[in-house]
Amino acid sequence: MSTYIVLLHSDEAAWENADEATRERVRSAHVEFAQRAIGAGHRILGGEELDRSRTATVVRRDGEGRFETSEGPYAEAVEQVGGFYAVETDDPAGLAEIVQVLAWHDGAACEIRPIIDHSMDVDLGARAQAAAGVS
Template sequence: MPQTWVVLLHGDEKAWETADEATRAAAYADHDAFSAACAERGHTIVGGHELASSSRAVVVRNDADEFTVTDGPYTETVEQLGGYYVVETDDVQDLARLVQTVLWPGDVAEIRPVA
């Protein structure tokens, strides 16, 4: 029975925000090809989305006796969570090889099983 995995895609938001239309179109084409390759190789994508800029995030923090709500990303790093896929597969190593096809230089993907 396939395991469900979440593929978390982290990258440089500034690179995406400053990319020209052709570069963005090529990136979307890479994601379309990734989706097609997943289907061909038995990985079932059951969900996922591109996320808006981390500058639009709201962070809720439990500071022992009180909760705080702040704007902006949780961490001040170049790499931010930019999107995710939810994938059912029996072969996470093959999925990891396919995920490499949608990463820009310097990007990172985390593939984590759903509990």
């Protein structure tokens, strides 16, 4: 099985302005997604709703090699990543059919991307601990 990240893109204002009936419909869609995914043999490894993009902190390198920190989203766009799921599956096409239930308003999108397995690479945690002098 391979692991995929499902990124949930939508207009944050649509969610912030949604009435309670719409919010309940979206919550139910997430329950339906989980039930259908599990029923189809996909394994949900985790997932979370993200806080609004305006709460983000972006750290980037400038053209002279220095780091800059800024408040707000990485990209100024109407649609932002609002949440994610990590899903293990042998059937990404089947997963794509099931995630359709999560595109709750016009313009909402679900992006499915494979996660590259670096488990055979250097153990970054052990390497960081060694660099910090922690045993």
